[in-house]
Amino acid sequence: MPTRRTRLLLVVLLGVLMTLTAPLASAQTTAPSGPEIVAPQVSGDAKSKLVVGITAAVLLGIVVYGNRVRAKRKKG
Numbered sequence: 001m002p003t004r005r006t007r008l009l010l011v012v013l014l015g016v017l018m019t020l021t022a023p024l025a026s027a028q029t030t031a032p033s034g035p036e037i038v039a040p041q042v043s044g045d046a047k048s049k050l051v052v053g054i055t056a057a058v059l060l061g062i063v064v065y066g067n068r069v070r071a072k073r074k075k076g
Contacts, residue, residue: 005064005067009060009064012056012057012060013057016053016056016057019049019052019053020049020050020053
């Protein structure tokens with residue numbers, strides 16, 4: 001049973017990492033044509049992906065913690 005939880009946790013963490021690094025992979029790699037005076041703003045899409053990823057990780061942590069507590073109560 002612990003290996004199943006470990007695999008699930010690894011898959012979820014890999015998914016979160018892929019979600020968070022997706023905007024980085026599509027970033028422009030060439031230099032801009034001129035000086036940029038205004039700092040670039042974070043797009044709403046990247047920001048929402050970050051919020052969703054963090055929320056998913058927190059909810060997963062709550063579920064895993066609750067399952068551990070429930071299993072301990074069942075044993076003892």
